Amino acid sequence: MSLIEDRKDSSGKNADVVYCTFCPSKILNAGAATFVNIEFSLPEILCKKGSEGTSREMISDCWMVEDINCFENIGVSHTVENVKYLACADCERGPVGWHDLSTYKSYIALSRVKHEKPNSQKK
Numbered sequence: 001m002s003l004i005e006d007r008k009d010s011s012g013k014n015a016d017v018v019y020c021t022f023c024p025s026k027i028l029n030a031g032a033a034t035f036v037n038i039e040f041s042l043p044e045i046l047c048k049k050g051s052e053g054t055s056r057e058m059i060s061d062c063w064m065v066e067d068i069n070c071f072e073n074i075g076v077s078h079t080v081e082n083v084k085y086l087a088c089a090d091c092e093r094g095p096v097g098w099h100d101l102s103t104y105k106s107y108i109a110l111s112r113v114k115h116e117k118p119n120s121q122k123k
Contacts, residue, residue: 004061007115008035014063016115018108020088020096026072027088027096027108030118033063033070042095042109043085062107068099071106 009015012035018028041056065071075089082101086108087094097108 004035004110007110014115015117017118018063018113018115020091020093021112021114022093023088023091025088025090027074027113028063028065028070029072033065033108036062036064036107038062038064038107040098040107042098042112045093045095045112059107059109059111061110062097063110065106065108068104068106074106 007014007016009031013031014028014033014035015030017026017030018033019026037060040059040062042059044055044057068074068076073089075087075092075094076099077085077087077095079101084099084101085095086097086099086106088096094112096112097106099106
């Protein structure tokens with residue numbers, strides 16, 4: 001079974017709780033998003049608010065969130081070319097994904113977050 005298959009439940013939803021990779025902030029509860037394969041060029045992860053990143057990464061494996069209110073904790077940037085970038089609301093590192101203003105759907109890159117089973121205790 002692939003790593004992606006391990007992350008999904010039988011309906012294609014995230015089986016694990018999604019957390020920021022830099023701090024203990026919870027981004028999504030289990031079952032809040034659906035796996036999609038969509039290509040998007042996302043700027044490199046920035047560790048400091050206001051720093052300019054020039055390199056980009058092609059993202060394809062994402063959790064799609066239908067309603068931005070489903071997030072437990074997410075920061076949203078100003079509009080850049082019809083998208084808003086998403087970052088951790090606590091440590092402000094990101095982008096971990098993007099919000100498409102034409103569809104109102106949000107996407108979180110699997111490679112930019114960590115996953116933990118819902119029953120594991122978070123310290």
